[in-house]
Amino acid sequence: MAIKLNVNGKAVSADVDGDTPLLWVLRDSLGVLGPKYGCGIGQCGACTVHVDGSPVRSCQVPVEALGKGKVTTIEGIGLSPVGKKVQKAWTDLDVAQCGYCQAGQIMAATALLAANPKPTDDDIDTAMSGNICRCATYVRIRAAIKLASGQSTDKVF
Amino acid sequence: MADGSTTGASRRDFLVGGGASLGLVLSFSLAGSAGAAETAAKLNSYVRIAPDGIVTIINKNPEVGQGIKTMLPMLIAEELDVDWAQVRTQQADGDPATYGRQIAGGSLATPMHWDELRRVGAAGRSMIVAAAAAKWGVSAAECTTALGVVYHKASGRKAGYGTLAALASEQPAPTLSKVTLKDPATYHIIGRPMIQVDTPAIVTGKPLFGIDVTVPGMLFATYEKAPVFGASVASADLAAAKAVKGVTDAFIIEGGTALDGLLPGVAVVATSWWAARKGRERLNIQWADHPTSKQSTASFEAEAVALSKATAPFRPRNDGDVDAALKSAAKTVKAAYSYPFISHANLEPQNCTASWVNGKLEIWAPTQNPEPGRQMVAKTLGIPASDIALHMIRCGGGFGRRLNNDYMVEAAWISRKVGAPVKLLWTREDDMRHDFYRPAGWHFLEAGLDAQGTVTAWKDHFVTPGEKGTPSRSAGMASTEFPALFIPNFRYDLSILESQIPTGPLRAPGSNALSFVMQSFIDELAHEAGADQVAFRLKLLGDQKVVGPPMQGYGAERMRGVLKLVAEKSGWGRAMAPRTGLGVSFHYSHLGYFAEVAEVAVADDGTVKVKKVWVGVDVGRHIINPAGAMNQIQGSVLDGLSGALHQKITIENGATVQSNFNDYPLMRISEAPAVEVHFLLSENSPTGLGEPAMPPAPPALTNAIFAATGVRLRSLPVDTDLLRKA
Ligand code: FES
Numbered sequence: 085m086a087i088k089l090n091v092n093g094k095a096v097s098a099d100v101d102g103d104t105p106l107l108w109v110l111r112d113s114l115g116v117l118g119p120k121y122g123c124g125i126g127q128c129g130a131c132t133v134h135v136d137g138s139p140v141r142s143c144q145v146p147v148e149a150l151g152k153g154k155v156t157t158i159e160g161i162g163l164s165p166v167g168k169k170v171q172k173a174w175t176d177l178d179v180a181q182c183g184y185c186q187a188g189q190i191m192a193a194t195a196l197l198a199a200n201p202k203p204t205d206d207d208i209d210t211a212m213s214g215n216i217c218r219c220a221t222y223v224r225i226r227a228a229i230k231l232a233s234g235q236s237t238d239k240v241f
Numbered sequence: 242m243a244d245g246s247t248t249g250a251s252r253r254d255f256l257v258g259g260g261a262s263l264g265l266v267l268s269f270s271l272a273g274s275a276g277a278a279e280t281a282a283k284l285n286s287y288v289r290i291a292p293d294g295i296v297t298i299i300n301k302n303p304e305v306g307q308g309i310k311t312m313l314p315m316l317i318a319e320e321l322d323v324d325w326a327q328v329r330t331q332q333a334d335g336d337p338a339t340y341g342r343q344i345a346g347g348s349l350a351t352p353m354h355w356d357e358l359r360r361v362g363a364a365g366r367s368m369i370v371a372a373a374a375a376k377w378g379v380s381a382a383e384c385t386t387a388l389g390v391v392y393h394k395a396s397g398r399k400a401g402y403g404t405l406a407a408l409a410s411e412q413p414a415p416t417l418s419k420v421t422l423k424d425p426a427t428y429h430i431i432g433r434p435m436i437q438v439d440t441p442a443i444v445t446g447k448p449l450f451g452i453d454v455t456v457p458g459m460l461f462a463t464y465e466k467a468p469v470f471g472a473s474v475a476s477a478d479l480a481a482a483k484a485v486k487g488v489t490d491a492f493i494i495e496g497g498t499a500l501d502g503l504l505p506g507v508a509v510v511a512t513s514w515w516a517a518r519k520g521r522e523r524l525n526i527q528w529a530d531h532p533t534s535k536q537s538t539a540s541f542e543a544e545a546v547a548l549s550k551a552t553a554p555f556r557p558r559n560d561g562d563v564d565a566a567l568k569s570a571a572k573t574v575k576a577a578y579s580y581p582f583i584s585h586a587n588l589e590p591q592n593c594t595a596s597w598v599n600g601k602l603e604i605w606a607p608t609q610n611p612e613p614g615r616q617m618v619a620k621t622l623g624i625p626a627s628d629i630a631l632h633m634i635r636c637g638g639g640f641g642r643r644l645n646n647d648y649m650v651e652a653a654w655i656s657r658k659v660g661a662p663v664k665l666l667w668t669r670e671d672d673m674r675h676d677f678y679r680p681a682g683w684h685f686l687e688a689g690l691d692a693q694g695t696v697t698a699w700k701d702h703f704v705t706p707g708e709k710g711t712p713s714r715s716a717g718m719a720s721t722e723f724p725a726l727f728i729p730n731f732r733y734d735l736s737i738l739e740s741q742i743p744t745g746p747l748r749a750p751g752s753n754a755l756s757f758v759m760q761s762f763i764d765e766l767a768h769e770a771g772a773d774q775v776a777f778r779l780k781l782l783g784d785q786k787v788v789g790p791p792m793q794g795y796g797a798e799r800m801r802g803v804l805k806l807v808a809e810k811s812g813w814g815r816a817m818a819p820r821t822g823l824g825v826s827f828h829y830s831h832l833g834y835f836a837e838v839a840e841v842a843v844a845d846d847g848t849v850k851v852k853k854v855w856v857g858v859d860v861g862r863h864i865i866n867p868a869g870a871m872n873q874i875q876g877s878v879l880d881g882l883s884g885a886l887h888q889k890i891t892i893e894n895g896a897t898v899q900s901n902f903n904d905y906p907l908m909r910i911s912e913a914p915a916v917e918v919h920f921l922l923s924e925n926s927p928t929g930l931g932e933p934a935m936p937p938a939p940p941a942l943t944n945a946i947f948a949a950t951g952v953r954l955r956s957l958p959v960d961t962d963l964l965r966k967a
Pocket residue numbers: 120121122123124125126127128129130131132141142143144
């Protein structure tokens with residue numbers, strides 16, 4: 085069945101069953117490949133996207149549950165000023181190793197900073213703990229969030 | 242370049258000497274003709290220069306997050322003498338005829354290519370200078386270069402590389418061993434922190450990874466294998482799977498018996514991966530009995546203890562007289578250590594895309610080790626390797642898992658069967674249950690101390706998984722493993738525990754577990770001797786510069802250097818609050834010298850908080866890309882802590898119990914301490930950083946836990962129940 089959705093500001097439709105997780109609609113039907121599959125059970129955060137600005141695990145959201153919710157992915161996050169700042173901090177500190185988790189990390193960090201412009205270390209721990217980085221770039225993720233929020237940070241290189 | 246169409250005058254093969262000391266020879270071609278279709282002139286197999294001066298440099302090795310696609314081109318760009326801002330990098334395909342061995346493994350890229358690729362750059366520079374000299378009718382010796390421009394001072398002439406490139410590509414290629422290299426004092430690329438070349442694509446979500454590969458007409462596949470490694474399919478309800486909307490095919494693959502090859506299973510192919518998975522859920526597969534279905538962690542553990550009591554069949558090392566030394570020791574200490582199987586858990590599950598067209602295959606593989614994969618596919622499918630084109634795709638983590646190519650042969654087989662391009666993607670559960678695990682191991686140790694607290698005797702009965710008297714892959718231990726050669730009476734006995742669990746290299750293979758055992762037991766000995774942990778270790782390291790054969794020996798002086806450095810930086814010896822402690826360790830692997838100190842706090846309920854880790858590093862005289870180097874070191878340390886705190890693969894009824902991150906946890910940001918890194922620049926050639934920072938982390942952690950609580954942890958992962966306040 086054709087399901088209509090709004091992804092990164094564009095109206096699109098996909099011919100899928102309603103119970104298909106948003107992640108696979110994005111990736112396989114719409115060719116939006118930024119959100120990644122890591123676990124499929126809501127544990128790793130690699131698939132994080134925003135629905136109406138809130139971070140969600142797209143592997144856990146059946147596409148029919150979206151309703152009128154507007155989806156933003158890593159491909160579209162740079163259009164928001166906070167998202168752009170986060171991407172810049174991620175670049176300036178070269179956070180990534182393999183990079184596979186980083187779309188999800190950037191989406192989670194952008195949601196954090198949109199709600200809390202000057203997060204403490206504890207705030208960062210709470211907001212970012214759902215996102216695994218197997219390469220363990222956590223030192224730089226923390227520093228990049230500080231940088232993006234205009235706070236002082238340890239030198240990372 | 243592997244096509245053989247370039248011959249004689251335009252194709253020269255050079256053997257380069259620098260890598261030969263490691264037993265490795267890089268052979269490659271320097272082909273000089275600018276192709277008619279190319280506007281950019283090709284100086285050699287690595288460098289093309291466009292008329293506008295944009296320099297394209299090929300990265301020969303797989304990128305797995307170690308930063309090689311940035312670092313290797315930096316070596317070429319430095320000696321080519323161009324502005325890094327002019328440089329674009331491009332990933333090579335699997336092409337050993339042109340690029341030699343292409344692998345991400347062993348932290349070898351730096352030692353293997355440090356010399357050669359700088360020479361490739363220098364050769365390109367000399368061709369450009371020769372072109373300028375010819376054009377201007379001056380001597381090449383009078384020309385200088387800077388940032389991609391050639392200058393002739395006397396006549397005031399200058400020309401950008403782009404304007405000279407076509408002429409340069411017609412110059413004879415110099416012999417690599419004869420080119421002149423720069424004075425390192427003039428480096429402007431090597432030693433400068435460079436952002437990874439793919440970073441802009443990563444932060445904007447561009448398709449980069451194997452899982453993102455898209456080929457027109459592509460179908461999606463899932464492949465289910467037996468929980469018991471290698472068991473074959475007794476029956477499967479293929480019709481039920483095919484009845485699912487979107488499923489185009491479902492079939493049994495008979496497969497073979499080699500655990501690293503094409504194993505038996507059932508493939509489901511569909512127009513989307515989700516449909517393939519839904520079909521898979523209907524398969525109701527019955528697996529045939531298999532001889533290894535009785536394997537279990539519990540039986541391995543019991544068997545290891547039994548073996549430790551029997552005479553070992555192998556004695557790889559026996560220095561001095563251990564029995565006499567133990568007898569005359571002032572004090573003896575005995576302990577049994579063990580570590581579990583662990584999984585690589587790359588965040589990107591194994592996957593591969595293959596396209597079978599008219600009897601030829603094209604493969605897009607996130608692999609660390611392309612050529613053995615191509616050879617295996619050729620053999621398994623019965624086609625010539627020359628009919629397989631192989632693209633190396635950025636890997637969402639390597640850690641050694643992708644040195645195996647099982648996913649590649651599966652994708653190839655499935656694509657041929659359905660006659661269409663297919664993207665095979667494993668589920669997380671497939672990935673965790675079909676890994677080549679870091680092998681478990683057991684060490685039964687005894688050592689003797691004299692009245693001055695010097696270690697006079699050491700014996701280790703190592704029980705390791707293996708088959709028919711040979712350790713499983715990555716389950717061996719060298720007879721020179723530290724502290725061998727540093728203790729006069731030293732015995733290493735070896736017993737093999739019969740196992741058919743698939744194992745393989747995981748970041749710093751061997752070292753990642755052995756360091757825990759050796760550095761923990763040394764900690765026990767220092768404690769028994771009543772000595773300071775750092776001072777005891779310095780004494781054990783002795784006063785020699787190198788111990789063992791020159792060139793291949795253990796750089797004891799380098800290790801003492803990083804140990805002293807990390808002790809100083811961490812404030813070793815300072816007073817600590819109750820239930821907090823510092824732990825120290827060191828380990829040499831992959832040509833790198835690392836000493837680490839961890840600071841921990843242990844809560845009354847046993848929860849461990851790592852507060853900070855300090856790292857002392859000696860990997861030679863240059864840190865080629867400090868931005869990448871720091872990231873590798875910090876990540877490796879946290880990886881070691883993550884494994885030590887959480888990870889264990891358990892085997893029951895011949896199968897892996899764990900399946901996903903809910904029962905196999907990885908470290909999260911809330912647990913990640915600051916990691917402070919200090920480099921000790923020594924006169925040695927630069928060496929790699931993908932692995933050697935990891936091994937000292939687990940024992941630094943457990944030694945710190947001992948300092949904080951008095952509880953000695955002799956098996957991993959950390960059991961917090963043992964750490965509760967009494
Ligand atoms: S893939 Fe969705 S949380 Fe891991």
